[in-house]
Amino acid sequence: MSGLAIPPRILDYDAFHNRLFNDPVLQGTYPEFLAAGLESFIHADDMSIIRANSDGLGINYYKRGVTKHDPAKLVERASGVFQPRSIHTETGWEVWSPGLTDILTWFRDRYGAMPLYVTENGAAFYDPPTAPASGVDDPLRVSYLREHIGAVRDAIQNGVDVRGYFVWSLLDNLEWSLGFSKRFGIVHVDFHSLQRTPKKSARFYSEVIATHGAAIDQA
Secondary structure: OOOOOOOOOOOOHHHHHHHHHHHHHHHOOOOHHHHHHOHHHOOOOHHHHHOOOOOOEEEEOOOOOOEEEOOOOOOOOEEEOOOOOOOEOOOOOEOOOHHHHHHHHHHHHHHOOOOEEEEEOOOOOOOOOOOOOOOEOOHHHHHHHHHHHHHHHHHHHOOOOEEEEOOOOOEOOOEOOOEOOOOOOOEEEOOOOOOEEEEHHHHHHHHHHHOOOHHHHOO
16 A cells, blocks of 8 residues: 555545445445545446446454544554453454344345355364363354354344355364464364364254254253
């Protein structure tokens, strides 16, 4: 972004992180603040190329972002606010399942009804490097999945056309910015022996599928 004349106004954090990507494809426009700073990069026929009909759209959701005005931030003019009363994952992300209902409903309200898929949703919590003989108990991840799958159900009950939900991730894996230091999987991987052990979250998720969602209401 160096060299660009960013207007001296309060810019929209949501526009920069969400609408910047969705608006051009689905509405044929850029968010106003972006267009005001990038006139020389925008061509008259851009939207005829970018805008497209979509058969569906995938949404990745891990956390909400509580923000405050921060003029020191060059583009967003906002910075995050830590929520001390919430549970946080090993990556420092706040656990806030109502945000998933909110974003699915917001998307429907802003862009119209279309099939939506939750293509990533999950959490990194501590798991031992080697799976105990008794199995891997991960109650925080079970709770996370229970609450977030329930949030998807709430969105469906609000009339949002959600067609699918995918946990991130099936396996503990190499995360692109975290390496092997954090474990998101519902199946434990011993990175030395490569032994794979389903965690309690995997068994819970299988129960959710087998019961068509009824398991999320069972303590």
